[in-house]
Amino acid sequence: MVDRTIGIHSTCPPNRRNLAAFTLGVFFFVVALLGKANAGGGPEGVFLVVNSKSNDSITVANHYISLRDIPANNVFYLPWNPRSKITSPKRFRTEILQPIIEEINARHLGGQIDQIVYSVHFPFAVDYRAELKAKEIKTPSSLRAWTSLTGATYLYQFTLGEHIELFGLNTNFYCPPLETSLKRSRAFNGQSHWKQGGISDPKEGMQYLLSTALGVTYGDGNTVDEIVSYLKRAKQSDYTRPQASVCYMTNGDIRSRVRSRTFESAVAELRKLGVEASIIKGKVPSGKQNVIGLTLGTPKPILTGSVGLAPGALVDNLTSFGGAFHLSTKKRGQTLLTHYLRNGAAGASGTVIEPTANPNKFPNAALHVHYARGCSLAESFYQSISGPFQLIVVGDPLCQPWAKPKTLAMKEKLPRVVSGKVRLLPEVIPASLDARNSAKENGTGSNAGANPMLGYEIYLDGDRLGAIPPGEEFDWDTTQAADGYHRLVVVGVEKSDVLTQSRWSKDLLVSNAREAIELHLPGGDQYRSEEELELKIESTLQEVAIVTHNGQELGRLPNGTGRLRVPAEKLGKGPVTLQVHTEGNPGVRSRPVLLEIH
Structure with a gap:
């Protein structure tokens, strides 16, 4: 697996209001990839932040994860007092934004995250007045030194660097001048650098992270x-x-x-x-x-x-x-x-x-x-706001009514059970065959677009394995993955300004060591929030078994086999996915178990 980390960047360009140049230590995404990560229109690029102290936050997240197939490794449960709806800059930096960045880094997701999305019950605003007064920083009376949750996150370099330029009216270089915007739309990428005038540069310039609140x-x-x-x-x-x-x-x-x-x-x-x-x-x-x-x-x-x-x-x-x-x-x-x-x-x-x-x-x-050109909701908003620090953007960031994805397939049919080296050769189904093959596995799209493919990206359970250009194959070494159940996803990226994504996915069983672990719910798949779930785990290995909900640990069994009891209210309401895996490397994973909590 290619390591993707968040590193330290020493300089940032001044914003567009003739500010003096400034130097700061900020966090940015290092691209150490086979190719450019996908744009801001897919679930693999979302880092979903959930308030672990709020049942409402967990419930909204449950539904969004189910709707958008957000990978478990892209979900972060972060504790916050649900009644604290406005916070200070220091608390926002140290208790929310910094832990998020550190968690992305710890999970090796730095090269693929394009946006930070918040579930409910996080502070909608950050009040800077006391901090600026303590630092004896004078601001115009018209400034109103507040930022929104999503604005401060999008401008994360300014926020973490504690720079007054956060409040600039032209800090968002991803948003070009209006006359340019009307002529051209562009995909967002969390690893791209942006210069004044809306110019994208591979090495120099500001970096941002799309940010929205689900509600x-x-x-x-x-x-x-x-x-x-x-x-x-x-x-x-x-x-x-x-x-x-x-x-x-x-x-x-x-x-x-x-x-x-x-x-x-x-x-x-x-x-x-x-x-x-x-x-x-x-x-x-x-x-x-x-x-x-x-x-x-x-x-x-x-x-x-x-x-x-x-x-x-x-x-x-x-x-x-x-x-x-x-x-x-x-x-x-x-x-x-x-x-x-x-x-x-x-x-x-x-x-x-x-x-x-x-x-x-x-x-x-x-x-x-x-x-209307096919950008996602989040891309459309942030391409059009030059000073987003006080604006909160709320809704579904991945919504794309006008996108035109193609239908993808594998040239060589992939079996349900795989082992050893597996050859992946994705392709676009020709438009003439699309109607006959629209139900083929899980490739979605219409092939209505005429643009060729820029390349394909390969993901396993949301983690990016690599990228290949059109016509080339990807050799997947399944021995590096845990035995058990996985979701393999291929994302095709269109060669266009908006980098429209097309998707193919398949649930697979990796079987190399012939070991297995299973998770059962003797009580069925429907529960009330006041009930308790009984989980039955059976494993061929005598290793620690860990039960998770979207990657969050619920409990463990020291010998791999036994029963656990979990209060349903701990999981929120709505669609819930549970899975168990062993602690060993690469270990064993169970089939995901789906249930509904009312």
């Missing part, structure tokens, strides 16, 4: 059921290329006027892409149905009963307190971003503190253009 439940936020509902709806919109419309609203409010001059160019570009788009006078497009993109500029837009959002919809409203979950309804006096998610949006954003109507803190008009 927010604080104050007038969404319920867990609402979050699960819109995440499911978002997943259903993938690859549908919806016949839906994008609406840019204009009115006399400053919230609308600061961005409205750019709307015409965006509408023209969307129409070139075959997407219905229009500029409409008013606060909301009343009576409009099947809306996939909505850009607003008004304090109290209400969609319920007046606007029908299509699955996969993005909603962006420039107003002061769209993400201010600490304020009461009366004090806030404005519509929260969670209103749009409650009404079926896949993603929405809002500032956590007064932004003083600065358009750099909000998505520009190219947001919907990037989305």
Whole structure:
């Protein structure tokens, strides 16, 4: 396995507001790979952070893991007081962001993670006022020294380096000038470097990590059921290329006027892409149905009963307190971003503190253009925000209604049981054969796109084994994997600006040493949260057996065989996957056991 670590980078470029050059020690991803890791549109690039002290956080994560096939090794259970919805910079750095970076490093995932995604019950905002005062750093009264959870994570180099440039209005070099954005969209890669003007460089420049929150439940936020509902709806919109419309609203409010001059160019570009788009006078497009993109500029837009959002919809409203979950309804006096998610949006954003109507803190008009070109939800948002420090982005980061994946297959059929050296030779099924072979194993896509493949990446249980160019084979040495059950995934990366991913997967049994371990649930696969699960483990090896839930240890048996009891409430609600493996190297793994907790 190629080692992928997070190292130390000594310099970063200044941001675009004529700041003096600065030097800092920050964390960045070292690319020690056979090829470039995939872009921000697949589950292998997600690092999902779950609050281990919150049943709601675990429940939302259970559903998202099931919906998006997030590998167990990409799930991190991090303890946080669920009632602590705003935190200090020091606590955010030392108790949240730094442990996340260290865990990615410890799991050797540095070369493949593109985004950090939070489940519910993490602080939605970071209050910098006391820290800046203690450091005697003076800031303009209009600055409002707060950052959002996702903004501070995306700008992780500034955050961990404790640099005031975090609050810059042009710190996001992945977001190019608007005129460039309207002409070209690009995939995000956590290992890429970005220079001023939106220029990608293989060695020099800033690095970022896409970041979104799956949901927010604080104050007038969404319920867990609402979050699960819109995440499911978002997943259903993938690859549908919806016949839906994008609406840019204009009115006399400053919230609308600061961005409205750019709307015409965006509408023209969307129409070139075959997407219905229009500029409409008013606060909301009343009576409009099947809306996939909505850009607003008004304090109290209400969609319920007046606007029908299509699955996969993005909603962006420039107003002061769209993400201010600490304020009461009366004090806030404005519509929260969670209103749009409650009404079926896949993603929405809002500032956590007064932004003083600065358009750099909000998505520009190219947001919907990037989305229509096949970028993921997270890529579309961050390609269009030049100063994201106060904006919280909430929803399903992997949602891709306009992506056009191809159908992949193996030239040589892979048996269910494998051993020794296995030759993998992935290929794209020709469009003429696609309809007849669409059910072939687990290759998904339509082959509607004409772009050739850039290459293929091979993953085992979410860990990247390597990469190959089209037409070449990959020799997989199964003796390096534990005997037992694994999921093999091949990700095909399209040769295009947005690097659309296509996927093939198969569940396999590795059998080299002829050893085995099994996990059984005598009580069946349906449980209430107040019940206790009885787990029965049987192994041919007398080695320590460890039972896990998404990689988190639940218990162990010293001799490999026996029974364990686990409270169901410890696992959250929804779909749950359990697995047992032995402590030896490479060890033995059981078949995953699926159950549902109500």
